[in-house]
Amino acid sequence: MYGARSMSLCTKLVRVNELGWKQQASPTVHTSSLSSAAFTHRRCSVSSVMSTNGSVPSLPPQISRRLERFKTTIFTEMSILAVKHQAINLGQGFPNFDGPDFIKEAAIEAIKQGNNQYARGFGIPQLNAAIAERFYKDTGLLVDPEREVTVTSGCTEAIAASMIGLVNPGDEVILFAPFYDSYLATLSMVDATIKTVTLRPPDFAVPEKELREAFSSKTRAIMVNTPHNPTGKVFSLQELQLIASLCKQHDSLAFTDEVYHRLTFGAEHISLASLDGMYERTVTLNSLGKTFSLTGWKIGWAVAPPNLTWGVRQAHAFLTFATATPFQWAAVSALKAPDSFYKDLIADYSSKKDILVEGLKEVGFKVFEPKGTYFVMADHTPFGFASDVEFCKFLIEEVGVAAIPPSVFYTDPDDGKHLVRFAFCKDEDTLRQAVDRMKVKLKGKVVARTH
Ligand SMILES: Cc1ncc(COP(=O)(O)O)c(C=O)c1O
Numbered sequence: 001m002y003g004a005r006s007m008s009l010c011t012k013l014v015r016v017n018e019l020g021w022k023q024q025a026s027p028t029v030h031t032s033s034l035s036s037a038a039f040t041h042r043r044c045s046v047s048s049v050m051s052t053n054g055s056v057p058s059l060p061p062q063i064s065r066r067l068e069r070f071k072t073t074i075f076t077e078m079s080i081l082a083v084k085h086q087a088i089n090l091g092q093g094f095p096n097f098d099g100p101d102f103i104k105e106a107a108i109e110a111i112k113q114g115n116n117q118y119a120r121g122f123g124i125p126q127l128n129a130a131i132a133e134r135f136y137k138d139t140g141l142l143v144d145p146e147r148e149v150t151v152t153s154g155c156t157e158a159i160a161a162s163m164i165g166l167v168n169p170g171d172e173v174i175l176f177a178p179f180y181d182s183y184l185a186t187l188s189m190v191d192a193t194i195k196t197v198t199l200r201p202p203d204f205a206v207p208e209k210e211l212r213e214a215f216s217s218k219t220r221a222i223m224v225n226t227p228h229n230p231t232g233k234v235f236s237l238q239e240l241q242l243i244a245s246l247c248k249q250h251d252s253l254a255f256t257d258e259v260y261h262r263l264t265f266g267a268e269h270i271s272l273a274s275l276d277g278m279y280e281r282t283v284t285l286n287s288l289g290k291t292f293s294l295t296g297w298k299i300g301w302a303v304a305p306p307n308l309t310w311g312v313r314q315a316h317a318f319l320t321f322a323t324a325t326p327f328q329w330a331a332v333s334a335l336k337a338p339d340s341f342y343k344d345l346i347a348d349y350s351s352k353k354d355i356l357v358e359g360l361k362e363v364g365f366k367v368f369e370p371k372g373t374y375f376v377m378a379d380h381t382p383f384g385f386a387s388d389v390e391f392c393k394f395l396i397e398e399v400g401v402a403a404i405p406p407s408v409f410y411t412d413p414d415d416g417k418h419l420v421r422f423a424f425c426k427d428e429d430t431l432r433q434a435v436d437r438m439k440v441k442l443k444g445k446v447v448a449r450t451h
Contacts, residue, residue: 232370
């Protein structure tokens with residue numbers, strides 16, 4: 001059954017074309033059948049080229065109206081430019097070092113043991129149990145692993161499954177801008193109406209009045225991300241209480257993306273679900289990638305009460321059905337890591353953060369020091385550039401360092417055009433080299449211009 005379901009689109013298209021050829025049976029058609037198969041094959045390659053490196057295909061690109069405004073992601077664009085100029089990549093948020101051996105060994109062992117076929121759709125029982133146990137330790141909430149935990153292909157799929165499974169076309173969903181880019185794209189796929197509330201520097205605090213105004217009887221859900229990418233903000237208890245009270249007042253759901261929950265610097269991470277009366281209306285989303293430096297494994301999960309889990313699982317069943325089996329087994333080992341693992345992680349990331357934050361300050365940036373995540377936002381306007389995209393291109397081409405222009409994370413790009421986001425999930429030498437390059441090319445180039 002599942003084998004049939006996984007037949008590729010390319011194969012299906014070729015078969016349709018072959019059918020057409022048989023209907024027209026003529027000696028010359030054989031060639032046209034071949035060329036139509038080749039054409040179909042080329043179309044498949046074209047679409048894969050588009051999605052992987054963003055190059056423009058020779059045929060006109062085709063995309064549904066839902067996604068046409070997203071085009072190539074800025075991550076792809078900047079990464080291509082970074083490779084071309086051999087820039088040190090502080091743009092995309094993945095470590096340039098490997099995850100722990102004990103987890104990698106567990107994956108290898110799982111493969112050797114033959115755990116290589118489809119897993120149970122909502123997760124292997126051992127992983128559901130490990131997630132529930134971890135969730136209890138972190139939040140004090142006791143959940144049923146069989147009815148309230150869904151294993152997904154990364155947090156990205158957990159986000160998509162929650163939105164597809166729980167939001168109806170036309171429902172209003174509130175996002176805090178700047179936002180992680182998949183929220184907007186996924187909400188567009190479900191035809192939701194998006195309302196944004198902008199978090200502004202220096203502290204990116206939640207603007208209470210604007211948030212109250214954004215809520216209405218049409219608000220189906222609010223998307224919260226704490227610790228927050230790209231600002232490095234960690235939502236305070238007061239801010240979460242405000243969100244909770246508005247959710248309860250308007251009978252809205254909360255989706256809370258907590259992939260950076262282990263990366264905090266002197267701030268306490270609080271799960272929205274742990275606030276009074278919130279568990280029953282919250283889907284908590286998380287994954288293995290950031291905490292364990294294994295972003296390529298794409299093991300994520302959603303924790304929610306059974307009535308909400310039902311919607312999440314329905315969507316998940318038709319999105320990916322199940323997630324890579326051996327990596328689920330390895331995730332069980334990861335989630336059983338001792339407390340010392342998390343302590344070391346914070347110590348390591350604190351010193352990486354300090355290298356970058358202090359370095360950026362010395363170069364002349366106005367830096368908004370993060371309380372969480374592995375990102376730091378800075379104001380680039382001291383260097384006189386009109387926009388973040390212009391600044392980031394200069395940074396790659398002339399300085400040899402890649403960063404992300406954050407205007408793409410806002411519905412109004414002007415809100416972010418004075419900012420730049422750097423990632424510090426890199427080894428210390430790399431961070432120091434990046435700072436040195438910026439010192440050489442940027443330090444002392446501060447122009448008399450304020451934002
Ligand atoms: C806020 C946020 N959520 C989700 C993800 C994606 O998580 P995963 O790799 O588990 O899909 C990222 C990755 O950068 C992120 O920054």
